[in-house]
Amino acid sequence: MSRLRKFSVVVGTKCTFDCRHCLLDKRTRNKSLKEREKRLLCEVVRRYAPASFSFTGGETTLYVDDINRISSAFPESRKLNLGIVTNGSFASSVEEARKVLSSIRGLTYVQVSYDKFHAEFLPKPRLENLFNACMESGIGFRVVTTLQSPFDLTVVSELKAIGRFEIAVQKICDIGEARKNGVAFRNFVFDKKVLVRMCPNRDQLVYHCGKGFSICCANLVYNGFGKYCLHKTPEAHFSSEFYGVMRNAVLGKLFDKHGGDPASLRPEHSSPCALCEHIFKTTDIVKTWMKRKR
């Protein structure tokens, strides 16, 4: 049995918030795992015992029973490193936060999404409650904050005032509600450094509720290229043309190889995922694959 390095499961898309920068279109925020998907995920976890295993959403704490069922399939002989990504809405008090955290068996870390858009729904004391509950329970705590512009970095000093924990910063992708509401991060010029980047997710596997397995965490999955990048099983994904290409591809070389037009590169293509989506939209990569399949 080989181990997966990082496996994350989008356990459902329902949420307690309605953020303007959500990568999920709000019309799709109503999904839960079907019984056959839960059985499949138990089998995958049993077989591959992922070294790092996390659940994302939607709001993951709406799906505690599913999380416990799937993680209970993890082999007892292996060390479980289990995390959830949450918006922290449940942390109305330290006590309440502790209660929810203790209902998730084997939880080792909590990653909270917090930025100016989440702040429209999450009063900061809830974030502090969750941090304190994690500290008391010996559970790791970190925050991922997203930027619409560099000015949004001020949130980092607000977070530092709460306590000492890891803070990761990401730019908002042009996807889902962020695209509709025009709040994705905008570069002023095209950043050529992206041409030597690779897929940042190439060593991870994600299961997207109702969709399938992919190393792709967002842009291709949600912006219309699911049929090329999603597969019904990890085995089908790892033996796919998509994975064979994306695990080693340098994005600039992929763009050139498939006849990408350098004049089409704009400031908004400055992140690996935006450039990757541009390659799928504007080059002959998809046509090449379709021809080979015939």
Ligand code: SF4
């Ligand atoms: S960004 Fe996260 S917290 Fe906000 S609506 Fe989307 S899933 Fe919910």
Ligand code: SF4
């Ligand atoms: S959009 Fe492309 S680069 Fe980004 S995670 Fe998906 S496959 Fe990887």
